[in-house]
Amino acid sequence: MAKTILVTCLANSGYRRAGLAFQKGENHLEAAQLSQAQLAAIEGDHRLSIAQADPEGPVVENRLGDGLDSAEGLNLALVEDELLRPFVAVIDQLARSGELTEGKKPKVDELAFETEDDQGKAIKVKPTAAQRDAAWEVYQQLIQQPQAGAAEQAQGEG
Structure with missing residues (x-):
C-alpha cells in the first residue's frame, strides 16, 4: 500500500x-x-x-523524538494511545520548564517535535487539535494519580 x-x-x-x-x-x-x-x-x-x-x-508511527520516550515522574506506559505519548511528554517538559501556564492547555504548535521517518530523514510532527486535547486530558489524569495514591495511602494509615 x-x-x-x-x-x-x-x-x-x-x-x-x-x-x-x-x-x-x-x-x-x-x-x-x-x-x-x-x-x-x-x-x-x-x-x-x-x-x-x-x-x-x-x-503517526510511534517514533518518539529525542527525550520523548520518557517523562520525569510520569509513567508513559499508562498512556494507552501510543500516538499520544510523545505529546504528553512534551506537555510534561513544558510544565517542568515553566513554559506552560498552570491549568491552561498548550497550543498545537507548542507540542510539535522532530523525529525521523522510515528513511531516517528528520520530520516535524505536530498534533491535531483533537490529539492535543486528548494528550492534555491524559496528562491531567497522570499528574493527579500520584496525589490520589498518596491520599488513599494516608487514609489507610489513619
Whole structure:
C-alpha cells in the first residue's frame, strides 16, 4: 500500500498551499505525489498540520523524538494511545520548564517535535487539535494519580 500524508487544514475549505487546494479538516494525500518543495511549504504553514499516515495503522508511527520516550515522574506506559505519548511528554517538559501556564492547555504548535521517518530523514510532527486535547486530558489524569495514591495511602494509615 502507498504511504499517505494526513494534512489537517485549520483554514476554510479551498485554502491553497503548494499548488494544492485543501478542505477544512483532514486531507489525505499520496506521499509519492508530493515533491520535497510541496512538503516543505505545507510543513511551514501554521494553518496546516502534517502527519505521515499508514493506511494499515495509526496516523503517526510511534517514533518518539529525542527525550520523548520518557517523562520525569510520569509513567508513559499508562498512556494507552501510543500516538499520544510523545505529546504528553512534551506537555510534561513544558510544565517542568515553566513554559506552560498552570491549568491552561498548550497550543498545537507548542507540542510539535522532530523525529525521523522510515528513511531516517528528520520530520516535524505536530498534533491535531483533537490529539492535543486528548494528550492534555491524559496528562491531567497522570499528574493527579500520584496525589490520589498518596491520599488513599494516608487514609489507610489513619
